[in-house]
Amino acid sequence: MKTLHIVNKSPEKPSIMERCLNFSSKGDSLLLIEDAAYFALPSTISKITSRLDALQIKIYALEEDLVARGINKKIHGSIQIVNYEGFVELTTTHNKSSSWY
């Protein structure tokens, strides 16, 4: 029963990501969209990588939101880029989704 967690708030609001990570289970996935795309920057993602690794959570970021914000070439190597089609596919390959905002 894998869950796709979707976060859309910038690292400026850390309690949202905190809640998402607290309630995640091993093997879940995390998709960064809208202002949460900034989490993909190496300096911000490094603050949560130890927790993500412990839970073996795969991290995705939405290409459209990265490009729009000019950071698609600046993101951390562990993050997989998906476009809108990939977003849809993620929702079908997981049992359920949970949007944190």
Add this chain to the structure above:
Amino acid sequence: MNMSTKNPELNTDKEGFLKNINDWTPEAANFIAESEGITLTDEHWEVINILRDFYQQFEISPAMRILVKTIKESLGEEKGNSIHLMNLFPGSPAKLASKIAGLPKPTNCL
């Protein structure tokens, strides 16, 4: 709805629900009922009063299933059933009774 009896003093939406619940009076109830072709009896008033108490407590108009349950708890099996309510408020009892009681349309009336 019989439009000829529409009271110009009652501020209602296009379905005939009062826009402001504070506009409701027993006279308004009689008037809305008449425009729906219903003459209010004591049995109607029992339901209207229970509905208004329900709204006072929960600030929502109950859906049909909940209305039946609430009436059953107050008035017993004989009146707490959908047939009795259908006879009093034909068609869509929860919706019609709420309208006459001056309450909003039931939330989950989809």
Add this chain to the structure above:
Amino acid sequence: MNSNAIKARKKVLVILTQSPYGNALSREAIDYCLAAAAFEQDLTLLFTGDAVLQLINDQNPSTINQKDLTKTLSALPIYGINQFYVDSNALEQYGIDNDFCVPTIKVDVKEISELLVNADTILNF
């Protein structure tokens, strides 16, 4: 109810995270619950973050021209919704503990993760 009917009922976890009057989401959550209860869905509510503030008794939002959310929340048991979980960390953060508008069960982080795992569908408000 036979076993097929039970299978057809989805376990829906409704996660509430917002304060009662800061935006419309808490009201929309209740409207969803009332509608879903009419279709006899199996609903569980989880109050976390600012949403624990929804549960405080003695709210009187007529001062800001709003309906009292606690009055409608207290109607949910009549609609057959009886599972109200509340995040103990969030309660601690705000220093509130009891005197709530519905009977609640306190849960910690681990128990909340299990609620997510056990749900068929999650809705976030």
